[in-house]
Amino acid sequence: MNAAFRFDDWDTPATPVAVAPEKPAKTEVDRNQPTRLAPINAADKRIVNGQADINQLAPFKYPWAWEFFLKANRNHWTPLEISMAQDVHDYHHKLTSAERHVFENVLAYLTTSDILAMRNIGLAVMEKMSAPELQIYQARQVYEEALHTWTYQHCIESLGLDQQEIYNRYRVVPAIHGKIALANRRLEKVLRSDFDLTDRANLHEFALSYFFFAVIFEGCWFYNGFTPVFALQRRGLMKGAAEQLQYIMRDEVLHCAFGIRVVRELLKEEDMTLDPQALRQLWDEAEAAETAYAAFILRDPILGYNAELHVQQFRFIANRRARQVGVEEPFPGAENVLPWLDEQANLRKEKNFFETRVTEYQTGGALAWE
Numbered sequence: 001m002n003a004a005f006r007f008d009d010w011d012t013p014a015t016p017v018a019v020a021p022e023k024p025a026k027t028e029v030d031r032n033q034p035t036r037l038a039p040i041n042a043a044d045k046r047i048v049n050g051q052a053d054i055n056q057l058a059p060f061k062y063p064w065a066w067e068f069f070l071k072a073n074r075n076h077w078t079p080l081e082i083s084m085a086q087d088v089h090d091y092h093h094k095l096t097s098a099e100r101h102v103f104e105n106v107l108a109y110l111t112t113s114d115i116l117a118m119r120n121i122g123l124a125v126m127e128k129m130s131a132p133e134l135q136i137y138q139a140r141q142v143y144e145e146a147l148h149t150w151t152y153q154h155c156i157e158s159l160g161l162d163q164q165e166i167y168n169r170y171r172v173v174p175a176i177h178g179k180i181a182l183a184n185r186r187l188e189k190v191l192r193s194d195f196d197l198t199d200r201a202n203l204h205e206f207a208l209s210y211f212f213f214a215v216i217f218e219g220c221w222f223y224n225g226f227t228p229v230f231a232l233q234r235r236g237l238m239k240g241a242a243e244q245l246q247y248i249m250r251d252e253v254l255h256c257a258f259g260i261r262v263v264r265e266l267l268k269e270e271d272m273t274l275d276p277q278a279l280r281q282l283w284d285e286a287e288a289a290e291t292a293y294a295a296f297i298l299r300d301p302i303l304g305y306n307a308e309l310h311v312q313q314f315r316f317i318a319n320r321r322a323r324q325v326g327v328e329e330p331f332p333g334a335e336n337v338l339p340w341l342d343e344q345a346n347l348r349k350e351k352n353f354f355e356t357r358v359t360e361y362q363t364g365g366a367l368a369w370e
C-alpha cells in the first residue's frame, strides 16, 4: 500500500536554508501605502496595447472569449482514460512497415509541434494580450497543449518506442524539420518580449504571425495532421491512439476558432488589413512544407491514403480557414477528397469510459462552428 501523499514535504530541503528578510525597496512612493485608483471602463479594454487594468476580468468587452473558456472546460479528458492495449498488438503484429513509418513520423511531428504551440501561446501571445478574458482562454490553451504532449508521450511509452530516436526525428528528418523550421521562423520575432506593438509594422507582423499560428499551424497542419492515423482507424487499426487524436483534434478546432476570432477582432479594432502578398507567401510556404512532409511520411502509400490525398485535403481545409478569417481563398477549386475527416472532429462519445464520473463530453453538434 502506498504511503499517504503529503503535499507539504515533497520538496522540503533536507537542511533548512536561512533566507535573509527582504528589505523594502526604496522608492519615492511607498508601495505599502494604500492608494485610491480610478475605476476602469470595460470599453477601454483592447486586444493589444490596452491600458485598462489587466487584472479586472468583468465586465467583459469580449464575452465570446469567456464563452470559449467555458466551452473548453466542458471538454476535459486525459490520455490515461483511453486503453492502448489493442494498439500495442496492432503496432507490433498488424501494421505493415509502410504503416509503421507513417504512424511513427506523424507522432514525431505532432509531439514537437505541440511543445512549440504551448511555448508560442504561453510565452509570446499571452503576454501581448491586454484583456484578461483573452488571457484566461489562452491559459487554458497552454494547459491543453501540455496535455496533448502528454498524450503523445503516453502513446510513445505504451508502444515502447525509442524516445531518443522519436523525439529527435524533427531534427534529423528534413521533411519534418521543414515544417518546424518554418513555424520557428514565423514566430521567432513575435516571441520576443520587447517586440513593440505600438509600431504599426510590428503590429501587422504580429497579426500575420498569429494568423500563421492559429489558421495554418493549428487550423490546417494540425487538423490535417491527424488524418493518416484516422485512415488506419477506419480499417480497425490503432484505434486507441486514433481516439486520443480525436480528442486532441477537438481541442485544436477550438484553438483555431478562437485564434481566428482574435485575428478578425484585432484587425477590426486596429483598422488594419493583412497584406495580400504576405498572405500569399505564407500559404505558398505552408503548402510547400506540407507537400514535402507528405512525400516523406507517405513515400509508400497505405491502404486508402496517399500523399496526393493529404495535400489536396490541406488545400481544401486552407480555403475553409481563409473564408472563416474573411480573406481570399488561397487554392480555389480544391476539393474535399476526404469527406470523412470532418466527422472525426465532431466526435460523439459512444462508450462511457467515465463510468465513475458524471462528466460527459459535450456532443459534436455543440462544437460546430462553421
Ligand SMILES: [Fe+2]
Binding pocket: 114, 117, 144, 145, 148, 248, 252
Ligand atoms: Fe495541441
Ligand SMILES: [Fe+2]
Binding pocket: 117, 145, 218, 251, 252, 255
Ligand atoms: Fe492548439
